[in-house]
Amino acid sequence: MSALWRYICPGGRMTEMKTLTAAQIRQIMTTYKTLGILGKKGSGKSVVIASCADALPEVIVFDMLGVYNPEAQYKTAVIPKSRYYENPTAFINKFDNSKLKKHVINFSAVKPSELIAEADKICEFILNHAKKTTGKLYVLVDEVADIAPERGKISDNFHFLVKNGRNYGIFVIMASQRPQGVDKSVLELCDGYLLSGQNGNRTIEEIVKITNSEDRRHTETILRELPERTFLFVHENENEPYKIPTYKNAFKQH
Numbered sequence: 001m002s003a004l005w006r007y008i009c010p011g012g013r014m015t016e017m018k019t020l021t022a023a024q025i026r027q028i029m030t031t032y033k034t035l036g037i038l039g040k041k042g043s044g045k046s047v048v049i050a051s052c053a054d055a056l057p058e059v060i061v062f063d064m065l066g067v068y069n070p071e072a073q074y075k076t077a078v079i080p081k082s083r084y085y086e087n088p089t090a091f092i093n094k095f096d097n098s099k100l101k102k103h104v105i106n107f108s109a110v111k112p113s114e115l116i117a118e119a120d121k122i123c124e125f126i127l128n129h130a131k132k133t134t135g136k137l138y139v140l141v142d143e144v145a146d147i148a149p150e151r152g153k154i155s156d157n158f159h160f161l162v163k164n165g166r167n168y169g170i171f172v173i174m175a176s177q178r179p180q181g182v183d184k185s186v187l188e189l190c191d192g193y194l195l196s197g198q199n200g201n202r203t204i205e206e207i208v209k210i211t212n213s214e215d216r217r218h219t220e221t222i223l224r225e226l227p228e229r230t231f232l233f234v235h236e237n238e239n240e241p242y243k244i245p246t247y248k249n250a251f252k253q254h
Contacts, residue, residue, distance in 0.1 A: 145179075
């Protein structure tokens with residue numbers, strides 16, 4: 001069953017919605033500088049991240065769980081024409097922007113005690129790279145709670161990218177299956193949110209608080225009624241509802 005993003009304005013209704021073309025989807029992805037994808041395990045977050053990476057021009061993916069590894073057992077999230085780096089150090093040593101535009105960094109083998117430091121190094125490297133180039137660079141992080149936890153030290157350089165990266169042409173898309181475990185100062189910087197309904201009532205309430213939805217009760221009701229592998233897009237500026245297909249390669253069709 002294809003996953004969908006339900007793309008609505010705050011207070012919108014889950015009725016028949018116009019389906020956007022792939023070109024319009026890409027325009028949305030390039031309009032919002034920071035997006036948060038929140039939903040429990042199995043909701044389709046990684047497939048959405050992979051679809052974004054496949055469609056966007058230049059991306060660097062933080063693979064915190066090892067799901068984008070081309071050698072993984074399940075290949076639904078493998079990103080075509082990408083280079084997979086076995087660890088953050090390999091990325092810094094082998095990065096060659098002139099040949100490839102899709103880069104995936106494996107963080108799954110990094111010790112938990114070293115994750116923040118490694119993320120800081122990569123974010124500093126990305127920022128320095130962006131300062132020397134023109135164009136847009138998309139940083140995709142799947143599972144952001146690992147480098148921006150609600151409790152404990154977060155990656156200061158990642159926080160800087162989320163807050164100020166747009167000044168250097170850096171866009172951030174972050175995903176989490178543990179939104180209540182992500183530092184609120186990071187999540188609140190998102191311009192828009194893709195919300196899965198596959199969450200408990202308490203988690204849904206916390207998610208809606210983070211998004212600053214104008215009609216919290218209505219948004220909570222919609223999330224509880226969403227079918228599997230469906231996302232609700234909540235943000236502030238849109239005035240017309242849409243639905244967006246997110247099956248594999250949907251973003252690349254014309």
